[in-house]
Amino acid sequence: MKKINIVDLTLRDGSHAMSHQFTAQQMADLAAQIDTIGVDYIEFGHGNGVGGSSIQYGFGAATDEEYMKAVNPVVHNAKLCVITLPGIGTRYDLKMAVENGVSVARFATQMSECDIARQHIGMAKEMGLTPWAVLPLAKFLSVEETIFYAQQSEKLGAEVIYLLDGGGSALPEEVYERVFEVCKRVDVPIGFHAHNNMQLAVANSLAAVDAGCTYIDACLKGFGAGAGNCPIEPFVLALERKGYKTNVDLYKAMDVGDKYLKPIMPRPQELTxxxxxxxxxxxxxxxxxxxxxxxxxxxxxxxxxxxxxxxxxxxxxxxxxxxxxxxxxxxxxxxxxx
CATH class of the missing domain: 1.10.8.60 (Helicase, Ruva Protein; domain 3)
Known part of the structure; x- marks a missing residue:
């Protein structure tokens, strides 16, 4: 039975839905509860990642350091994860992450510009962080080009490579084809990050798992940017029905979402x-x-x-x-x- 690693993004992609106004205390309270449901990783912080709080992206209610110091002491089971964009996040941000218990640093670039993460991946490794690459699916790039850039990210030292459907525009068969081919041609694990603009986040994430992915991003109640992300609750149930294994307790996930997240959501996660x-x-x-x-x-x-x-x-x-x-x-x- 294949084990699927669940990366919870409620406290990072969900920050977009909060206009980056999670307080440090809210983030700590939610992190403590999310840590009880069995997810493998918890990503947290400003919606645009470490270093993202700015006039360009919107100022957060707290600084990166305040979020880190609030979340680290309350998470005891999941590994902590942050994301950053090369050119925005710096070596000082990575050092701060290490000092505050973060295990994984994810670096997001355009797929055809994956090489700009070279220095960040190298620095992350030197500091003891596990570096992951996050590459947006680009419909104007062929499957072979997608494979090429995934291989480049592997050569740079990424230990997990994510394919991201940031606009929620991919169809399940498109996800399956690209993930399947990439999995055949790289040696590191592959992950997938879905958005729900066509209500296909669960279907696309399942297609990714069927094609070989072992890491999937998801949020409680799908709480994320725009139309939201893959919702943990129905996705975990679907995985169970298909015979895949996770560490997530479905009932606890439902209860945490209802009791702790729902009261602070500014609006239901709906589709406009x-x-x-x-x-x-x-x-x-x-x-x-x-x-x-x-x-x-x-x-x-x-x-x-x-x-x-x-x-x-x-x-x-x-x-x-x-x-x-x-x-x-x-x-x-x-x-x-x-």
Missing amino acids: SDQIMLGYGVYSSFLLFARRAGEKYGVDPRDIIKTIGLRGCTEGQEQICIEVAYELAQKKKAQETV
Whole structure:
């Protein structure tokens, strides 16, 4: 019976849903409870990772150090995990993580830019952290290219390699194909991180497990950015029904979510029309830009998102919303004058 490692992201991806306003005490209280349900890892901190609290990403209610000092003493079973983006997180952040009981450091990059994590992975190893690579699935990259970048991450020293469906746009068969091929061609374990924009987070995570993944990201009640992540509770039940093993106590997970998380959730983890449109393969950071551009040029922001998805745009190109909105407005104007 294959054992699946569950990485709980309630306190990190869920920070996005809290506008990064988890207090240090709230994070400690939740971490203590999550630690009782049997997850293997607990990732915590600012939604954009260590070093992410800023005017660009939004200031957190507490500093990285305050979160670490609050969480470390109350977690006794799961391993603690942080994520950072090379160029934002620094060696000083990694040193602080080590000093506060963190075991795993995850480094997220664009898939085709995985080599920029070279120094961070090396420093993490030197400090005694276990480095993982997190690579977003890119629909404009072929399966062979995906394999190539996964192999590059392995050569850099990543001890687990994650494939991430940040926009929740992947279909189960697409997830299965890429994970299956990557698992055949690399020697380190593979993980998968799903988002729920098309309500496929559980199905996609199951497809990843069937294809060979042994690490899966999930949150209590799916509490995460945008439409949320893979919800632990139904996912663990689905794994059980398929004959896979986890350490998670399903009843405890349900109870912790209901008793401790639900009361502080600012809103139910629901699916909005905008979030559904991200299923075209657009990252959630485009949403606000699309809404503003749509309002400025009098076009439907859903059309903006759809067009951007069809063009294969990725993170960091959000300003293209203005160009797309202008083009759609001109097209609309031309049609009205015919």
